[in-house]
Every structure is written in C-alpha cells, then in structure tokens.
Amino acid sequence: MTTLAQLTGALTRLDRELVYTSEDFSRIARFMHDATGIRLTEANERMVYARLANRVQDLGFDSFAAYVDKATTSGDERDRLISCLTTNTTHFYRESYHFDFLAQTVLPELAGRARSGERIRIWSAGCSTGEEAYSIAMCLLQGFPDAASHDVKILATDIDRTVLARAATASYPPGSLREVPKPLLDTCFEPVPGTDHRTPRAHIRAMVTFRPLNLIEPWPFRGQFDAIFCRNVAIYMDAQTQEHIWTGFHRVLRPGGHLFIGHSERLSPALKGSFTIVGNTIHRRNADPASGR
Ligand SMILES: C[S@@+](CC[C@H](N)C(=O)[O-])C[C@H]1O[C@@H](n2cnc3c(N)ncnc32)[C@H](O)[C@@H]1O
Incomplete structure (x- = not known):
C-alpha cells in the first residue's frame, strides 16, 4: 500500500490520508486501457495518485477503491477520470517541420484541388487544447489565403471534453505561443483583453470544428x-491499439493523402506497404494495388 507519507511532495492540499493500493492502481490501469487504449505501467503509479488524490478527497472518499467504484459506473465521473489521466501537453507549431512540409509539399496540390471544386478535409486526431489544429489553419491560410471561400475544413477531435472546451475558448498563454514565427503573432492572433493571452483571429478559428471522438471506438466518417x-497520441498506447488506429487512418485517408505522426512514434510493421515514408514521421498513403483505391 502506498501512503500519503510516501508520496510527500506530490500534493499539498490533502487534509487526510487516502488509502491507495496496488490493486486500486491495477483497476484504474485496466479501466484506462479498456476505455481509451492508454497503457499505464507500474512507473505511472505515483502519477495516478498525484493526479487523482484531490478529486478523491473532494468527493469525500477515504480510499481510492471507493472512488474507482464510482468513477467506473458514473458517466460524468468516468469522463473526469479520463480527463485527469490523459496527457494533454501541446503548443503551437510543435514539431514545426511538419508545418514546413504541409506548406511546401502538400498545400500547393490541395489548393489546386480546392480551387477546382474538390472538398478538402484535414483531421487533427488527439488535438488536445487546439494548438495543432489552429497551426494547421494558419499554415493553410498563409499559402492559400482564399481557402475559406472553398470547401476546405479542419476537423479536430479528442477524447477529453475538458481540453475541447479550452480549444473552443482559444485563449492561449505565452508558453503555448513560444514557437509561433514572430510575424504571425500579430497577423494571426489578437490579444485577449485583461490577460497576457492571445487568440487566433476569427477567420482562423472559423476553419476548425472541434468534436469529441474516442480513437478506439468506431469513427463516424463517410x-x-x-x-x-x-x-503524440499513440505513444501512450499499446502496440495492438496503435496498429488498429494506423489501419483506421489508412482506411479514411484518400490515396496520396498524408499522415503526420509524433517524433517518437513509428507505424506498425503490418502497415509496411500501406504507406510510403516521405519525410521525418510523414507518411503518404499508398493506393491499394488490387482496387487502385
Ligand atoms: C499529448 S496530447 C497531443 C496533442 C497534439 N496532437 C500534439 O502533438 O501537440 C495527446 C492527446 O491525445 C488524447 N487522447 C488520448 N487517448 C485518446 C483516445 N483514445 N481518443 C482520442 N484522443 C485521445 C488526449 O486526451 C490528449 O489530448
């Protein structure tokens, strides 16, 4: 059993000791795996305590066991538990080479197709608080300023409704903006009055739609x-779940479409032949040789 004393430093607001056992951690890990595909290992045991202890106490429980009983049976608390245990770290222009590739290699073709009347869709899957999706929108509008007058849209999804609410509010602190190229800070953002935050200008926000979506459940796309x-989403999942998601992306990407994954992520060996590597963690979807689609 882990006691509060052993976890000193992780928390300051607790006013009583909470019972937290290895069995409690195992139940939470099983729940997270089944609900989200996220894999928690023993190395995450303290992190789980630190992220949940205040909530357990606020609900009046003395033990994690009682909290887990509630969280795994109540819809709202289930969402809250998932929100507490997902990692939402992100910022604008993270892994900026992806945006260079988008601007230089992908965008000219997309703009041509959009101008000839085709529908263009980009998906930010696991978008967290929205910086990735808005960075894509800024990149598009820079190279293709009339994008909004064509059928061009960005869908941004996440399992965590708390981050989606923040994405819709779109108020970002300086830390989140640290990699935004200087000239874009003025052209693409405006100040949020009374704060040191900035928000993407309305025409940029209008390109992005945020929706809740769990990547391990069936996707509703036509x-x-x-x-x-x-x-930086699949990295937290086990190999089987990753393969399931990569396979799904192959299905919903058009032939020739591009998949951008995190710097420490790799497509599963089973996907060899389905994609061609065209840049650092950038993959182009191959057509199926049998159907040509
Ligand atoms: C570290 S953030 C990545 C944000 C952004 N893509 C980036 O690279 O900066 C990972 C996001 O994946 C989301 N996530 C985790 N499991 C998910 C699932 N099963 N379905 C959808 N989103 C999930 C988390 O809620 C979190 O916001």
Whole structure:
C-alpha cells in the first residue's frame, strides 16, 4: 500500500490520508486501457495518485477503491477520470517541420484541388487544447489565403471534453505561443483583453470544428481525409491499439493523402506497404494495388 507519507511532495492540499493500493492502481490501469487504449505501467503509479488524490478527497472518499467504484459506473465521473489521466501537453507549431512540409509539399496540390471544386478535409486526431489544429489553419491560410471561400475544413477531435472546451475558448498563454514565427503573432492572433493571452483571429478559428471522438471506438466518417495529424497520441498506447488506429487512418485517408505522426512514434510493421515514408514521421498513403483505391 502506498501512503500519503510516501508520496510527500506530490500534493499539498490533502487534509487526510487516502488509502491507495496496488490493486486500486491495477483497476484504474485496466479501466484506462479498456476505455481509451492508454497503457499505464507500474512507473505511472505515483502519477495516478498525484493526479487523482484531490478529486478523491473532494468527493469525500477515504480510499481510492471507493472512488474507482464510482468513477467506473458514473458517466460524468468516468469522463473526469479520463480527463485527469490523459496527457494533454501541446503548443503551437510543435514539431514545426511538419508545418514546413504541409506548406511546401502538400498545400500547393490541395489548393489546386480546392480551387477546382474538390472538398478538402484535414483531421487533427488527439488535438488536445487546439494548438495543432489552429497551426494547421494558419499554415493553410498563409499559402492559400482564399481557402475559406472553398470547401476546405479542419476537423479536430479528442477524447477529453475538458481540453475541447479550452480549444473552443482559444485563449492561449505565452508558453503555448513560444514557437509561433514572430510575424504571425500579430497577423494571426489578437490579444485577449485583461490577460497576457492571445487568440487566433476569427477567420482562423472559423476553419476548425472541434468534436469529441474516442480513437478506439468506431469513427463516424463517410468521406475521406486529405491529411491526418495524429501526433503524440499513440505513444501512450499499446502496440495492438496503435496498429488498429494506423489501419483506421489508412482506411479514411484518400490515396496520396498524408499522415503526420509524433517524433517518437513509428507505424506498425503490418502497415509496411500501406504507406510510403516521405519525410521525418510523414507518411503518404499508398493506393491499394488490387482496387487502385
Ligand atoms: C499529448 S496530447 C497531443 C496533442 C497534439 N496532437 C500534439 O502533438 O501537440 C495527446 C492527446 O491525445 C488524447 N487522447 C488520448 N487517448 C485518446 C483516445 N483514445 N481518443 C482520442 N484522443 C485521445 C488526449 O486526451 C490528449 O489530448
């Protein structure tokens, strides 16, 4: 059993000791795996305590066991538990080489197709608080300023409704903006009054739609995407779940469409032949040789 004393330093607001056992951690890890595909190992035991202890106490429980009983049976608390245990770290222009590739290699073709009347869709899967999706929108509008007058849209999804609410508010602190190229800070953002935050200008925000979506559940799409960004999401999942998600991306990307994954992520060996590597963690979707689609 881990006691509060052993976890000193992780928390300051607790006013009583909470019972937290290895069995409690195992139940939470099983729940997270089944609900989200995220794999928690013993190395995460303290992190789980640190992220949940205040909530357990606020609900009046003395033990994690009682909290887990509630969280795994109540819809709202289930969402809250998932929100507490997902890692939402992100910032604008993270892994900026992806945006260079988008601007230089992908965008000219997309702009041509959009101008000839085709529908263009880009998906930010696991978008967290929205910086990735808005960075894509800024990149598009820079190279293709009339994008909004064509059928061009960005879908941004996440399992965590708390981060989606922040994405819709779109108020970003300086730390989140640290990699935004200087000239864009003024042209693409405006100040949020009374704060040191900035928000993307309205025409940029208008290009992005945020929706809740769990990547390990069936996806509701009818059409295909021209590009998918799913970066620093699969890294938290086991190999089987990753393969399931990569296979799904192959299905919903049009042939020739691009998949951007995180710097420490790799497509599963089973996907060899389905994609061609065209840049650092950038993959182009190959057509199926039998159907040509
Ligand atoms: C580290 S953030 C990555 C944000 C952004 N893509 C980036 O690279 O900066 C990972 C996001 O994946 C989301 N996530 C985790 N499991 C998910 C799932 N099963 N379905 C959808 N989103 C998930 C988390 O809620 C979190 O916001």
